[in-house]
Amino acid sequence: MVEVVDARGLSCPEPVLRTLEAIKALEKGELEIWVDNPTSRENVIRAAKSLGWEVVEIKELPDSFKVVIRKS
């Protein structure tokens, strides 16, 4: 089961904070992050990569973005 972080509608820096909290709790595996603006998408991707997580999917939906990251 994939862990999901729903950061839609949240102001900076909450999307990154919630992503980092989830990363810390999970340690490895797959994480799905939902944001609703390009800035949060960029910030979350940058944060994930800085901790060695790989971005496996970025999907643009009508009102949001889904970012899937993974660490083996």
Add this chain to the structure above:
Amino acid sequence: MDYLKNLFATRWGIILVGAFIGVLAPLLQKLGNPPNMGICVACMERDIAGALGFHRVDVVQYMRPEIIGFVLGSFLSALLFKEYRPRGGSAPFIRFILGMFAMIGALTFLGCPWRTILRLAGGDLNAIFGLLGLIFGVFIGTIFFRMGYSLGRSQGFPYKAAGLGFPLLMLICLVLLLIDTPYPGTNKGEFLFFSIKGPGSQHAPIFISLLVGLFIGVLAQRSRFCTMGAFRDVILFKEFHLFSGVASFFLFALVTNLILGQFNLGFENQPIAHTMQLWNFLGMSLAGLCFALAGGCPGRQLFLSGEGDGDAAIFATGMIIGAAVAHNFGLAASPKGIGPHTPEAIILGFIICLAIGLTMRTKKA
């Protein structure tokens, strides 16, 4: 990857944006803007409040085209790159209050984070205390974030027109500026006030200010430039992306000032500055805390407003009203020092921010 389509959002992109701002702001000063105030979002919003008659301090009344340009440039950029998205509803009146106290804090120091950097780049060492205050205020904000602080989620609005309000307001302000002139020998036009002395009377030509504002509005919207976020992300995440843009801003402003002969190192007799360092520190601490709690520096709030973010527009409006309150109630500082009621306002601001930070928290499991 798709997200790299926005080159300005990359590390070198934001450094380039910082460089542009660092060169253009001192140039605006050379062309007539007040000293060490080529761009100051707080001071310029205060001048706009004066132009609209919300306060009657006759030395700081002018409809600053830079602010208008920031919003409209960001708006045009967001439209062009399909990032215009009307949204809002995240504790708007709290954001209004935060905007008011951010301005009260900034007017105690006599500058926003942008002007803090420009004052430092102009040799004004009093700004060191402002910078330390800004960092301290942002640091307190990060503590609240770690405790679960959140103003809640915003919602997208179903109607595209819902995000047009603030850009339209800025456009109306621009039209007023272009059609109105002061009656001879007075500071009053048909609609607006125009300072005929003091910092409000010092300004670059309208179209140059507007063009620079538009240009920066575009760049800042693309790059997500944020002077408060720069320090927040270093403190919270040890992330230097936004900071690299701000560092570039400072370095290029410093070099440009040196070339233009606008560098004067020292504490005393600095332009539009005072030496009451405790209040320089506390003023920017309060401002920094408010910016942190609201999610962006005053420039960023304007750029977000251009994207259709109603919450950011309300924060910016709070800053304009806060400027009026600051000057009407004797809260604002001047080169002579703090105002008669500055200390009470700063203390009240910290109490309110503490209340906001502590009560607006999502429960941790």
